[in-house]
Amino acid sequence: MKKFAKLLSMVLAVAMVLTMFVGAFEYKDDAAIDEDKAEAVYAVYDWAVMQGNDKGEFNPKGLLTRDEMSKIMYALKEVGLDVASYYGGFLSVFTDAAKVPNWSKNYMGYAYIQNIFIGNDQKQINALGNLSYVQAAIVLLRAMGMENANNTYKVGDVEYNRYEGPKWFNNAVADGITNKLFEDLDISDFKANITREDVAVMIYNAVSTNKAKFKVADKMNDIVVGTETKDKVDYFELADGTLYPIGDLKVADYIGKEVEFSMEDKEIVSTIKVVNSTSIDTTIGAIVIKDGELKVGSDVIVKKADLSKYSAYVFQNGAIDEENIEIGTEKNAAGTKTNLYGWLDVEANRTGFDFQNATVIVNSGKKIISIVYNPVVFVNTANVVVKPEVDGKVLTGKYQVTLPDGVTVYVPELINELPNNTWLAVSLNGDTAEIVGFPKIVDISKLSATKKGSGVNAVYSFTVDGSTAINVADVASAFVYSKDYQNITDETLYNALAGTGKNILVFEDKIIGLDSQVSQDVSIAVVLDYVSSYSGGIEYVTMDAIVDGALTQLTAKADAITGLAVGKVYVIDYADADDGDVKKGDMTLTLDSNFxxxxxxxxxxxxxxxxxxxxxxxxxxxxxxxxxxxxxxxxxxxxxxxxxxxxxxxxxxxxxxxxxxxxxxxxxxxxxxxxxxxxxx
Structure with missing residues (x-):
């Protein structure tokens, strides 16, 4: 993970500098955290109270020192991450003040004047001593105001503060139980040294039961509506205008979704994570508003009773197409896209639109429906103009590609290295395009067709090699970028069988056109190098490869590749059904036989x-x-x-x-x- 450019100055519960990470955060030693304590451990992370060390480790079974606890209490009680420098001077009353580390002097001084740590009878503060369970409870109870002038006791003629004198232990344990500090902890010895994960649980319990006594970081919840670049740094943009650094996160994993992160004193102090969001991958044609309900196919996504509570965002090509519109259950008077019903109605009537993939996101917290639609378009290299992008005098590694209709997009792949007259399937995401596949040229002699009825009542069906069904998509010119493209319908395809000298152009199970090139029944990739990465818990592999004789880059899910190795030959295809993390339509690479x-x-x-x-x-x-x-x-x-x-x-x-x-x-x-x-x- 890439680190934030700015290192926050807050010293963690161990004496190390806090380094914030961009990403769906998880400690490297997460497996060592007890499962029933993980919620508390990650909650105190979000609150910027305990955030592990600079190696991304929490050390859950490690012990806690008193000066580390003083830093935790400052983070819990005060807004901001810098402690005033004069606090350290108050430690001069202790005989062991010289033993207090420089980093924690001000925090220990703060804890002393706030009556959190008061020292022992020998006038020692014992900054490096380990903290026991009962001592950790006392620290939190004092911060909660449980020890005050009205809460003392007497033994004979001597008056004691509640957590001093002969009854200190019993009082602390009893108050800890009353205030639920020990919930979800199995403590056999309250005088034993407390572990870091158990401190996290006690803090979590203290804040949960008495939040008004603490000042934890505020959580931000909003919808990611786009991206913005500011001072050469890329950010997510939220609906309220807040910006969050993207780092190495994948934009597609967040766009249109409700997210949460924490801020303290206008500083971001936690990673971003998706909350209250459910995603359904489908096609645009399957999304309908019918009978007062939002449906995907026959599945009800939002019930009639709840539909009016939701509004909608529509994202197309990585940008907002419609912002915060009503759902609606019928066309508006103008027949335009001012509600989601109208948008779906207009878009579904575009020729060939319904086969295009889309994602419906239900954000139940914010009551927002997001539809994310990045169309797959088809382009021939003969019809594009490619120019490398230059920042100053330095090549950025991106290429500007101007499509036949004048639209300019960026691609990371070197399209100019692909042979002329090569068909590409490209997914548009804002001003960036990603190559997602290579349509095949299939010999038209392998196509079988039947026709029932005539005229407007004619019904056509097609198969290849007598078995593989082909669903003909009447693809509009909006999706095919080629000067010479012949728009294909069932009828024109059927008539083409009479002998036009053309072959069929196929992507996945869709016929998208006719082409005069020599048929190429399979696409071949030779892997030259590869690197793995993870997104949403799924492993992806990005490969430098030779595809059908051209250098390019492919990205596929690891589970969709058989026998990955450099130098091997693979047949490129697309999954025809869901199989675990591999979904229908995902690119697959199968090791070619007889190698x-x-x-x-x-x-x-x-x-x-x-x-x-x-x-x-x-x-x-x-x-x-x-x-x-x-x-x-x-x-x-x-x-x-x-x-x-x-x-x-x-x-x-x-x-x-x-x-x-x-x-x-x-x-x-x-x-x-x-x-x-x-x-x-």
Missing amino acids: SDGYAVKQFVTALGEITLNKASADRTVSLTGKTLIGYDVQTNTVFDVNNLVVIGDSAKLDGKNIYKGALSVAISQHAVIVLYDIGE
Whole structure:
């Protein structure tokens, strides 16, 4: 996790500097925290009272010193993170004042003048001594005002404060029980040293039962409505205008959702987390308001009795399309999008719109319905203009892509390295686009079609290879960015079977057009490198790869990849059903069969339709029919056109230039032939 640029000055319950982390926070030693104490441990984190060490550890079974407790009490009782410097001077009354660490002098001084720590009969403050359960209780009880001038007792003629004298122990334990400080704790010896997680529980109990006596950080709850960049720092923007640093968080995990974090004295003191939000992945066409209820398909999401309590946000392409509108149960008079019913009605009538994926988010706390819709559009590299983004004189790593309709978006992938006339499926998110797949060119001869009825009553159905159903999407030009795109309907597709010289363009199970390119029944990826990351508890893998002969980057869920390894060949597909964390439509990578590598090239001329290989003095001839040819220069990290490679005898030429034959090696699989050129250092 990336750390906040600003280090908060609050010293933690151990003598270390607090480092705030951006992210869905979890201590690195979370497994060591007792399950029934975790709520308290993370509550005191949110309150900026106990936040572990600079390694992200809480050390739940560790013991607590008196000066550490003084810092905790300052955080509980005072607003702000800086302790006044003059407090330390009050410690001069103690004989062991010199033993108090510099970092805690002011906190111990504060605790003394506030009657939290008063020292012993020998005039010692014992800053580094461990705290027992009963002593921790006394500290909290004093902070709650339980020991005062009206709450003393006498033994003979001697008057004692409540937690002094011969009855101090019994009084402290009795008051701790009365004030519920020991709830959820199993204490067999109140004089034993208290652990850090048990201190957290006692603090949690104290604040829960007597919050007015403490000043903990305030919680912020609101809806994430967008992002903003300020002084080159990216922030989440909440509905009330509050900004929260994004750090390395994934925007898609938060947009449209109710979130919570803590602030103290206008400073952010905790991580952000999603609360009161339920997400339903669906399609736009499945979201309906019918019979006074909000439904996804036939499932009721918000009942009729509650619908009027909700308002709605609609996010499209990463930005707000409609803000805080009524839900509504019918069109408004103007027939526009001023309520959610009207928005759905207008959008659902757009051609091809209903198959597009969307997420419905029910924020039950704020009574907000969010619909997050990042359309998948289809674009051909022949129709885009790519320019690298430059900040000053430095390349940012982003590329500006201008689509045929003039829209400019950014992509992290190097689209300019993809071959011309390559179809891409791209998900738009604001001004940024992410490549989510590669539509396939499928031989139209593999398409079977039936037609029942005629004219406007005609009903068509389509299959590929007699088994795989294809749902034809009448995709509007809004979703296909190509100058030469032929809008496809059931009728035009059916008529195309008569012989247009075109093949069908397919993404997942949708026919999105007709194309004159040579069919490519499977998409092939060769993994060059990869890195894992986690989001929402799900492991994702980002891979540098060669996809169908072009360098690019892929991201897929780890569970959707079989046998991940560098140098292996994978068939790209899309899940046809939910399976655990892998959802229908997610990209899948399946290890290609019959993989073998380490071959030398004996003869290669693509016009011959085969390649002759040699391994361990044995020749092998491999047909190139039906295989994707991939050429990769290891040293320069570039791809080359294998069709321009000629190897005959001892001669090897690429693009008409002599190359070193001994630097060539070949890997083969069922669907691919990969030629590597590695000249070495």
